[in-house]
Amino acid sequence: MTKYALELNNLSKKYGDFTAVDDLSLQVKEGEIFGFLGPNGAGKSTTIRMLCTLALPTSGSAKIAGYDLSKDSGKVRENIGLVAEKLIMYDGLTAGQNLRFFGKLYGIPKKKLEKRIDELLELIDMKKWKDTKINTFSTGMKQRINIIRALLAEPKIIFMDEPTLGLDPQTTFSVREIIRDINSKGVTVILTTHAMVEAEALSDRVAIIDHGKIAALDTPENLKKMLSDTDITIFKMEITNLTVEMIENIKSLDVVTALSKQDEHNIKISAKGPDSLEEIIDTIRFDGGKISSIANINDATLEDVFLTVTGKEIRDTPAANSS
Template sequence: MTGQYAIEVQNLTKKFGNFTAVNDISFNVDQNEIFGFLGPNGAGKSTTIRMLCTLAQPTSGSAKVSGHDLKKEANKVRENIGLVSEKMIMYERLTAAENLRFFGNLYEMPKQKIEDKIDELLALVNMTEWRDTQIGKYSTGMRQRINVVRALLTEPKIIFMDEPTLGLDPQTTLSIRELIREINKNGTTVILTTHAMMEAEVLCHKIAIIDHGKIVALDTPDNLKRLVKDADTTIFDMRIPNITPSLITKVQSLDCVSAIIQPDAHDIRISAHGNDALDRVMDTIRHDGGNITLINTREPTLEDVFLHVTGKEMRDQANEKPKTGRHGPFRAPKARAR
């Protein structure tokens, strides 16, 4: 691979009519790195992947993938990448071996190398005994394992994985995450899109948080969480059995409160700044008749980082509509002035 980086992106933009899906983003991905795009549905993650895989033409900007210009050397880019798309690309009437053989032939791989790779890749995902079973008879998790190794047939230097664990059960999700680590350990750069905070945190060396097509933060998971710590922000959870929308509104109006969300009917999570923030929040709740039965302070998470840099909770970003709980509308975090 030529050049210092696996991927170099400068001012990449993608528009669909008047809608800007990806808005002037720039970033670099180191070789042999797991690089994550974290953001809600519709944030621009998949569109970015499609451009870097030459499946969509950028409106403007430039990029190099494995040292090759995205626009001028599209075929060279394709020779160096693999793609695990959100939708599985396989034929249900074919067996696992037949599917892999079919795609190997599309890439004009030597016959013996295809057979060697089939054995190697099926062993990698513990699917050797299922090699001659039709894909249509597989569970969703089994299909996804074959879907992942299909992208490894040509030994790509870079593999793009778009929501690889979406809709999978917890056990299969863990196995796919372990597979991603193994792929990376063997020297492949992995580009991962996800809206699962924990997945990004446990897998990625660096994370780009995307909001409305723009990269609003980019760093290692630990450094991203320090954004919240360095902003003198305290995160605490409270249980208030008699919570009301009016009480939440009063807490939110405090100038020390950066954001407030309600995970369930009786709990609130608050990001606040200042040494007296907790005391002020407690006084406000009690003055309004709130009965606090539990308080926990905690270390920042990537969700707190997302709140800090965008002023919104991840779930709100997905549809931009206010949600309603048992007590009526409840979630309206505000951005802290920076």
């Protein structure tokens, strides 16, 4: 029988007339790395805040580690850790003092806590910095401490909200390795990110969220297969409006999904159909068009899927607490 770390049923969150999370339903298996991917204001962080008991749902329900989010919030908190987008630490304290402070809040016995602190500092290769004040650390070093702070109480589930945001490539690589190590020890990881590479590299499954709703949910590979039957082809040629119209009316094609004139000599065509490329070439030649080059691309990326699902419009409208 499949065991679920998270079960969401029609979970929603409204701020006045604004719906930040809209009727969200999904399940996350124990031991998964599950990614929430979406544009700014899509509802990712609001979802995490609700699941971590930091915001009350407007409607719907959820179970976290088997406990009801509303009825057993205390039990939920006992089983989760949170790596928030903002660092949760005190600059005037050393790394060890910060971890002791939070460990005491969790009620971890002193002897066990010291052992746990040393184990976690070893995990992130920072044991030598145990007695150094946080305010001397780089952003990357602070984030590594921030991650293990969330692991002190040995949670079953850890939520990570944009864990590599603003980090340099080396630190980003290090944090991703830490996430994989945490997950290999049986901890379920719930990740929010804007980074396509991160979502694809880390996640067993990805939910693309847009306007508070799930727009797509599957493994990264299966999401990319959504576009795998599409030929994205760049033609360099002499083109007429009649040629464009004729291509759009090719009956043997399943669908011409996009046809846009890029300049006076180039058009970009996305089409589905087993013989789409040959049909398009024949049509162009029939109308007297001259083709000087063709570039055919068949391998869709997660970014292609993301832009197809969410569109290309820049999200400039502020949406409080809804990222």
